Amino acid sequence: MVSEAAASVIEALKSILGERLVTGQSVREHHAHDTSRLAPHMPDAVAFPKTEEEVQAIVKACAEHGVPVVPFGVGSSMEGHTIPVKGGISLDTREMNQIIEIRPEDFIAIVQPGVTRKQLNNELRATGLMFSVDPGADASLGGMASTRGSGTTAVRYGTMRDNVMALRAVAGDGSVLKTGSQAKKSSTGYDLTHLFVGAEGTLGVITELTVKLHPIPEAISSAICAFETVRGAVEAVIATIQYGIPVARVEFMDEVAIAAVNNYSKLGLKVAPTVFFEFHGTPAWVGEQAKIVEEITREYGGLDFNWSADADERNRLWQARHDSFWATKAIKPGYDLYTGDICVPISKLAENIVAAREDIDASSMTGQIIGHVGDGNFHTAYLMEPGNRQHIEEAETMAKRLVERALADGGTASGEHGIGIEKLKFMRAEHGDEAVEAMKRIKRALDPRGIMNPGKMGDKG
Amino acid sequence: MVSEAAASVIEALKSILGERLVTGQSVREHHAHDTSRLAPHMPDAVAFPKTEEEVQAIVKACAEHGVPVVPFGVGSSMEGHTIPVKGGISLDTREMNQIIEIRPEDFIAIVQPGVTRKQLNNELRATGLMFSVDPGADASLGGMASTRGSGTTAVRYGTMRDNVMALRAVAGDGSVLKTGSQAKKSSTGYDLTHLFVGAEGTLGVITELTVKLHPIPEAISSAICAFETVRGAVEAVIATIQYGIPVARVEFMDEVAIAAVNNYSKLGLKVAPTVFFEFHGTPAWVGEQAKIVEEITREYGGLDFNWSADADERNRLWQARHDSFWATKAIKPGYDLYTGDICVPISKLAENIVAAREDIDASSMTGQIIGHVGDGNFHTAYLMEPGNRQHIEEAETMAKRLVERALADGGTASGEHGIGIEKLKFMRAEHGDEAVEAMKRIKRALDPRGIMNPGKMGDKG
Secondary structure, X not given: OXXXXXXXXXXXXXXXXXXXXXXXXXXXXXXXXXXXXXXXXXXXXXXXXXXXXXXXXXXHHHHHXXXXXXXXXXXXXXXXXXXXOXXXXXXXXXXXXXXXXXEHHHOEEEEOOOOEHHHHHHHHHHHOEEOOOOOOOOOEHHHHHHOOOOOOOHHHHOOHHHHEEEEEEEEOOOOEXXXXXXXXXXXXXXXXXXXXXXXXXXXXXXXXXXXXXXXXXXXXXXXXEEXXXXXXXXXXXXXXXXXXXXXXEEEEEOHHHHHHHHHHHOOOOOOXXXXXXXXXXXXXXXXXXXXXXXXXXXXXXXXXXXXXXXHHHHHHHHHHHHOHHHHHXXXXXXXXXXXXXXXXXXXXXXXXXXXXXXXXXXOOOOEEEEEEHHHOEEEXXXXXXXXXXXXXXXXXXXXXXXXXXXXXXXXXXOOOOOOOOHHHHHHHHHHOHHHHHHHHHHHHHHOOOOOEOOOOOXXXX | OOOHHHHHHHHHHHHHHHHHEEOOHHHHHHOOOOOOOOOOOOOOEEEOOOOHHHHHHHHHHHHHHOOOEEXXXXXXXXXXXXXXXXXXXXXXXXXXXXXXXXXHHHOEEEEOOOOEHHHHHHHHHHHOEEOOOOOOOOOEHHHHHHOOOOOOOHHHHOOHHHHEEEEEEXXXXXXXXXXXXXXXXXXOOOOHHHHHOOOOOOOEEEEEEEEEOEEOOOEEEEEEEEEOOHHHHHHHHHHHHHHOOOOOEEEEEOHHHHHHHHHHHOOOOOOOOEEEEEEEEOHXXXXXXXXXXXXXXXXXXXXXXXXXXXHHHHHHHHHHHHOHHHHHHOOOOOOEEEEOOEEOOHHHHHHHHHHHHHHHHHOOOOXXXXXXXXXXXXXXXXXXXOOOHHHHHHHHHHHHHHHHHHHHOOOEOOOOOOXXXXXXXXXXHHHOHHHHHHHHHHHHHHOOOOOEOOOOOOOOO
8 A cells, every 4th residue: 555655756756757667566576675585575666767866856755755765776685675664665776877987097987876796897897907896696886885795805805895985875865965085095074985885775875986996916816725624714714814815815615505506506526614715916926825825724624725727717616606695595495595694803703603503503404604704704594494483493593693602702793794674683782772873863864854764774773 | 261161161070080180271282283383272171081981071071061072182183183273171082092902813903092003013013913004193093093094004004994993982972882893894884983083073082993903014125216207206106006016105205305304314315206115025025016116117217216125224214204294394494384185096196296396386485295196195385484475375375276176186185184174165165065064964963062173074164
């Protein structure tokens, strides 16, 4: 049932957007969920603006009538971020997919928020530069910024926090904010850029981003190493980081995850706790890095250390790593994945991973652990049978224990997936009541009517 | 004349702080200015808290009576940040100088805000780690965070924005905010850390910082190269950055600056536009970097390229570079320095530096240009005779032109010094009216009584 307010907004927006304001069932259903197992909720309509002016018109109309606006990129978020839990308008940035400018000499690209990371990297091919942030999914840059996303290369090139230099956004009150500059650093004004990065669409709609680019390294090599134990694998990574080796990627997969990708991606990896490494640099420097790391892995029970400079082999391995989410789902078709995403100081990583593994082993479920371990970030995935009460109870208990251990160790409830819906319950434990209240006051300062992605961060929790 | 409100606060704080609440003339005078040439203004009293609880008590008392609180580190700010333009309490963090914890295995240190960068680096000596941010002055970390400071190493290791992971602060409403975590990354909550970094004490008082540490590189080498022209020197730097060489430091000094340090620091450098380089890495990798850069300098009119791995020689050169501010002052004893601090995209750097040099040459003043040019950041310094109206008029015109050129090129009015007082006039030109208004609303959300460093950012401008 569409409310009177929503009906007024839909009426107003139709005159602006025409066929780009959609109320049909199938499009609304597509915008009712993300990749999480959380309950869907349909928006009243879906808007496909092309310009900042249209975004502003949508936000202003919704603010006037108190109707929710929920920004939507490609829907690859993992914690329910884009689910319009209070209905309203799902603002899909799909049509805002223009690469506005690439400035190779300044290592920046200026893009609309609907541009995806693969789209940008394809466009960059001729420049010798790359956009580094790589969350696996071919997400939109607006979505990646809004979730403060990262992925496999963050250990070397940083997360979206580090790679968004400036942006434009329409705040919840309809004002157009220009944040940051195209200079590499600035000491002027409050850091509105980083207020929007990670705000999960609760303060406004990002309409343009200036992102950093990095030179594609002259040489890339990769290595894969199986270990006797989970602890040995993780401790080898910790030692690598503490040695100061600037690894470009360093990913951990436990036995269950390796077996799953072997099956899904037709690989013949040894089923053991495994670390994938990637090194970037000049040919000589890449070789030196690999040599040091090989010595480190030997000290920690590395069973082999397969080094390769072959691009095809490397791409096949990384594709398999990226497909891990789907490989895990394929272990038990029809099951739901209950995912975790904690990040801890690196010195606490081994004990947190070992404890997470022990929890899974003591449960009735199959589960795996993979991680961007160079950052201290890892993901658990529990395979839950739909409707199985024991599974959901065990999963919730394990997830709570996982986060509690992380917070006790100075870590965070989410390294890269974000808060969305279900992790709202951890906000006060992590940040304290006073910081959460301050966030709510900041939300009200930029979104006085509370229309931006309501029921999420800055509102609930 | 102390207002009734300030008298009430002083009375209340004396009972909490005892002799650490000072109303004597000389201490108040010391807190009436920073290193800028701006008009001093005395606080009504100076408080020296030791703990977060005492900071909270001060802020609460001041909030209750509407009395300003102006955080003060070591007073090395350059744009009037710490001048209590509306009187009130200067909150000096000198007694909050405890290094709370050093965690070498996590590459972090947790410190009180009054800890200075040299104090921390001395304490780190045994660990093989360093705190990288290096603004020249032995500033307090609280002050460096509040001005989003940087310096010579930012090109490689980042600014305070990149190196502050988490903090604690007492907001203007007296609430104690805990921001960020000790994990390397997080996707939970609005980024309050980066809201306080660069806020210049206008939102609250930072009471604790968690900062990143970096491994002291196995090998360090430096190089110095004189060039035929300013443009050639800057273009060699641009080419070095665009090649992807991870230089640890790359500093430009023009002829006037070189002559000044020759005189002040008893050096015999060739009087020509000069670039200082520093390379960090393994011995082999450092050598490879220097070799590539040497080839680049030859292409751009480098007159020589003196490479050295000698630590004493290197330290002497960098000390001279750091003393450049005082060396410049010594050119004309008794004169004031009018400093500029713009930052532009690197592709625009050469033309901005050349234009700034031409402006100085066309004026009646002596002036110099030095810069953290790897970031696109450079400083102008004009030597003004006190009371000389022509000098102040010329300086203001040149400063305005400098900023206008930077903004037209997508740059910023300040790369690292901050807004303070005099640069408030550039805030709207850089950020636009709507972003400035949003900043004001955010300020009111955290400091509803407007007591935190009033007359500055978030209030005026």
